[in-house]
Amino acid sequence: MKKILMWSALGLASSGAAHAQSSVTVFGVMDLGIQSTNGVGGGSVKALSNGGLSTSRLGFRGTEDLGGGLQAGFWLEGSLNPDTGTGRASNTNNQTSGAGVAGPLTFDRMSYVSLSHATLGEVRLGRDFIPTHYNSIYFDPFNANGVARAGNLTFAGPGTGPLPTAITGSNTVSYWLPPQLGGFYGMAMVGSGENLSTAANRDDGNFAGARVGFAAGAFDLAAAYTRTHYDTTSTIGNYAHANIGGSWDAGFARFFALYNKVTVRLAAGTVRKNTAEIGAHIPAFEVGRIRVSYAYLDDRSDENLRNANGVPRDRDDARQLGIGYVHILSKRTALYGTYARLMNSGQARYVVSGGVAPAGGARSSGWEFGVRHLF
Template identity: 80%
Template sequence: MKTKQLWICSAIALASSAAHAQSSVTLFGVVDLGVQYTKGAGAGSVRALSNGGLSTSRIGFRGTEDLGGGLRAGFWLEGSLNPDSGTGRATNTNNQPTGATTAGGLTFDRMSYVSLSHDSWGEVRLGHDFIPTHYNSIYFDPFNANGVARAGNLTFAGVGTGPLPTAITGSNTVSYWLPGKLGGVYGMAMAGTGENDSSVANSDDGNFAGARLGYASGPFDIAAAVTRSQFSSTAAIGNYTHANIGGTWDAGFAKFFALYNRVTVKLAAGTVRKNTAEIGAHIPAGEVGRIRLSYAVLDDRSDSGLRTAGGLARSGDDARQLGAGYVHNLSKRTALYGTYARISNKGEARYVVSGGAAPASGRSSSGWEFGVRHLF
């Protein structure tokens, strides 16, 4: 009889615990593949199966546990995929060039964190996440930082034409996110570390901090962000600051986008400065279609002492990009899309459309892609 009573009491205790701490885990993802052709004037062309022309291919797991009193624990593990080759994407372990990995097995290069959140005081995350300025790059670019026409072809450029280690994501981070009930105000602050030994000369390399603050109400959404990363100055890298501001306005007949970026990198020989401005729109085309348009310009204002390989002032290495595309939704989960982009380079600039072949100095880069995206 005592044994039976013990089992009954244990069952009641477990049921009470489950009611108090409910949890859930979700598997989600995107598979996005297309046929792509890119050409670099004065160089060559590439025909390829492209990946992520509309949305980044990925697989992820997320979960929450209700701890009661408005408090929740959660986790998020999300990794990019290369479904054309069956591999995972590269990531960076310490926010420095030395921490770069190569594509291969699955890595949770997009998000990898554990969190505690509360309805009133917000959320704290620990792990790997997008940096504050990249959220603006995603939300205020008509191409959502994906495909041949992404604004990142210009805005991700640090010293050269590619991104620096902390331009998109950061490892070893702690971030705080404002709660969602602030009358349209939203924001977050983040700090990350390179985890270097304090006894080495470049012990601060890979350390960074940043913040994002925005306001969304009705058809308007606007946000500003800044991220500053520390690196010992060399010919290829140095203290890196990225600031941007962007916004959208949904006018009904079209949704308009604007994004302005300013990048500063303090090299040993001088300071690189790049300003990029983009405008664009989404225009409904029937009940299931959407036209996407964008125009971006990059103005290089680097120190006069910084020269190109040909001996010219690199401040003349400007560029402009035109992008146009169409998305046709077959369902809530599946869409067909097509995109075209062209970059016109000046001086000795060699900016290139995503996935493309690098052009000769000062020549154009162009490309198109047609693909299908499926969400699950």
């Protein structure tokens, strides 16, 4: 990483300027690989993949010491598509109407300013990951990336794709507990859809959530909940996501578990999807680790919600197996390979990340080999 140190004036007075030390860090990730995916009944594709181990990104972050334990800070971080030289789309209002398209760099991951104190905690204003997604990152053996990520199942809303607030939220205010609380940590967040008060959907995109956890020694455990308001239609409605996850470092392996519960209240009934995942990181060859996971999605939607062929949607379950290996070449560079096999039942059409949607109830699979470099 490249760090740029500078001096910044805080204010001017007739007697002169008051100064405090500031720092800005430029950082990023480049992660590209070769990927092959197959959706039975839907086709296959070979491509240059992106973010199989870590999301490719470019970021800027900085802090300023204000004295008395108080710090000001900022964070700007945008996803990259280095295979095409573009940035990823963001969302301006936590609704489908605010969705952008891939193109110029956007700070779609994080974009906030903050004030923090060692004993009082931190307040952030801007765009950030929602509380439940932090559990997806920390308690998925594949860190929510690549063909074997748990998000192939856990990100699903009414369909197989995520709703606008499944991963990140715009127009947010969040509070983070201070770091030294005997292992306890947590945060709370609210976000706004910023609709006119006279609009019929004035509350759409408004959400609130929280995450609390405890980490000590080899154990880390956290629970989170986020709820977003959407006016009820045939395709969207109030969306709630709750999850609990944990990890345990047993020395010979690090074990992970993650359980997610998603509900979306549609006009015709309520979509309910429960997903459980277990997995592990197993050290190998002194400079590498094997990653394995198994995930199962149990669809418990209302009986009156049906597929196009009349079969109840509560039969649309799915299972996913993932295995991979990461070989550390240096502190900055790693090679990796991953294979995932996703088995659908009923008329489910869940798909491995970057893949082609299969026919209803058919299998999706994929492999990728790549290189990740941090800077």
